[in-house]
Amino acid sequence: RVVDSPTASPLSAIAEAFEELSKTLKDNKNGQEIRLDTFCQAASLVSILFRCLGLAFKFAELEYVAKLHGLLEASKTCDTLKDIIDLDVASDTVKTSGSCSRNLRRVRQGLDLVRAIFQLLLTTDDNSLKEVASTAYGQVCAPYHTWAVRTAVYAGMYTLPTRDQLFMKLNETEQSAEKKLKRYITASIPIIEYVDKLYLSRKITLDW
Template sequence: MGSNEADKPLRRIGASFEQLAAVAKQQQQPAMAAGDFSRACSNVSVLFGCLGIAFKFAEMDYVAKVNDLLEASKTISTLPSMVELDIQKGTVRQAGSHTRNLLRVKRGIDMVKVLFEQILVTEGNSLKDAASKAYAQVFAPHHGWAIRKAVGAGMYALPSKSQLLKKLNEDENSARAQMQSFVRSSGPVILYVEDLFTSKNLGLDW
């Protein structure tokens, strides 16, 4: 039974983000642990891999950024202190900085949240509309024409909804419950990271 649960990535994702959301929603907001955040985000990597060539760029970029945050969390305990260190060093916007990578990871989580929201309200077996809307909302504003064109072409190679659920080892009902859980729990986590950036006057559009 244990191995069966281990083969259900949506459950791992949901459980880890429920824990993060509990921290994010506390009134006296404690500093979110960088390790907990990074490990939860690493659970999401499998989803990008399941979406095929259209999101290959996102998978590669997301995994690299999450791995950087995981490594950083060995010596930097919280997300606020991670950002503050970059501010002190003047490296916030430098390519490869932990803060820049945190912003990119936040966008990846946001994209999956919107994707799940769209899947939950879209009829039929195609993921094209749901994935296209999620990409257009979250990633497209930050991408040049060439990447947007390549992603648009890749949308025709997306798996069907039933193929995706098979890869995730879920049936329709269990998948809906897990997706709803992620949409519900990822919202406060995304807001936590956004508030961290805006409180430091860093903005979110870079």
């Protein structure tokens, strides 16, 4: 099968990777488990988006990549997302800084932020990304971030590229991007819900 190269069309690569992941949730023969290594591969494609945002979001990229790296290391010994939560539950380290369950929670928030940004991009044609990005961040991530991080992120919003510039960097036009944004939204929602259920079904609340 021919797969779009991530450099030629980052959005296609992202949409495709998440569609593959969400398929495993429908596929009963896997017992509907998501593999940690496959999850990390898909999630790592998202960091391409950061590189289109400029230097102000470099720190966000480094943060995101660090969490993913922790999960990737764990994938050498843990097969599935469920395994890392079970291990952290057993050692009472679910919320411990740097633990896999905590890193997974952070990566999940990043994926949901991208989902929210994509959804808002479909509802407006404002050429500034500031409103879209601020609204999405305020809904999805800000409640869980410290005051210092929130302040830095909102300040960084003034340095975002325009919508035109973003699509150009992604090798997209308005028309070509629309379908791919929708594909990611549709595919990511069940994955995000699945990750949340891993915590909730173990009586871990999601207020962190």
